Amino acid sequence: MLFLLYVNELPECIKCDMKMFADDTKLWCKISKDEDSCILQDDLDKLKTWSNTWQLKFNTDKCKIMHIGHSIDTKYYMNDGSERKELQSVHQERDLGVIITSNLKSTSQCVKFASAARRVIGVVRRAFRKLDISYFRLIYKTYIRPHLEFCIRAWSPHYIKDIEVLENVQKAATKLVPKLRKFGYPTRLQMLGITSLKETRVRGDMI
Numbered sequence: 001m002l003f004l005l006y007v008n009e010l011p012e013c014i015k016c017d018m019k020m021f022a023d024d025t026k027l028w029c030k031i032s033k034d035e036d037s038c039i040l041q042d043d044l045d046k047l048k049t050w051s052n053t054w055q056l057k058f059n060t061d062k063c064k065i066m067h068i069g070h071s072i073d074t075k076y077y078m079n080d081g082s083e084r085k086e087l088q089s090v091h092q093e094r095d096l097g098v099i100i101t102s103n104l105k106s107t108s109q110c111v112k113f114a115s116a117a118r119r120v121i122g123v124v125r126r127a128f129r130k131l132d133i134s135y136f137r138l139i140y141k142t143y144i145r146p147h148l149e150f151c152i153r154a155w156s157p158h159y160i161k162d163i164e165v166l167e168n169v170q171k172a173a174t175k176l177v178p179k180l181r182k183f184g185y186p187t188r189l190q191m192l193g194i195t196s197l198k199e200t201r202v203r204g205d206m207i
Contacts, residue, residue: 117147
């Protein structure tokens with residue numbers, strides 16, 4: 001609460017839009033002409049002035065720039081002590097556990113989370129030689145599926161290849177129950193009482 005009170009006035013110091021979460025600060029604006037980039041740079045300077053005044057320093061090395069949807073050649077700077085550093089421009093950055101890319105595609109996110117879920121499947125396969133349906137449902141919903149659905153509203157895949165990357169993980173997971181391996185994927189889902197990940201996402205969006 002004290003920290004929130006301390007930084008509460010920060011958005012009032014600038015013109016651009018801002019979002020804050022704990023000690024994370026994001027600043028953005030629409031860049032359609034050179035004057036817009038000057039406004040953003042001016043706000044960066046104001047943030048730095050505020051941080052110097054109140055002794056809550058930004059880590060310049062962790063400050064990044066991402067351009068989304070424009071090709072204007074812009075560069076931005078922040079003072080780091082007596083040195084003025086150019087901020088690194090990135091095409092991909094992890095933000096609160098979600099991978100954001102400059103093209104706003106979710107491919108990287110799908111691959112990363114699918115890989116994490118497959119590692120858990122490997123651990124379960126080694127730890128449990130035999131799983132019945134009730135134990136599988138408990139383990140799957142607790143340890144595997146959360147990897148495939150973390151903050152899914154922000155990065156829900158739309159490309160078939162990305163959808164299949166996630167769905168293939170659930171296909172592999174349903175084979176952890178030995179007596180279900182001889183059945184096809186739709187039948188395994190029906191016997192386990194779960195839906196495909198795509199259906200789950202659609203249902204969640206509708207709710």
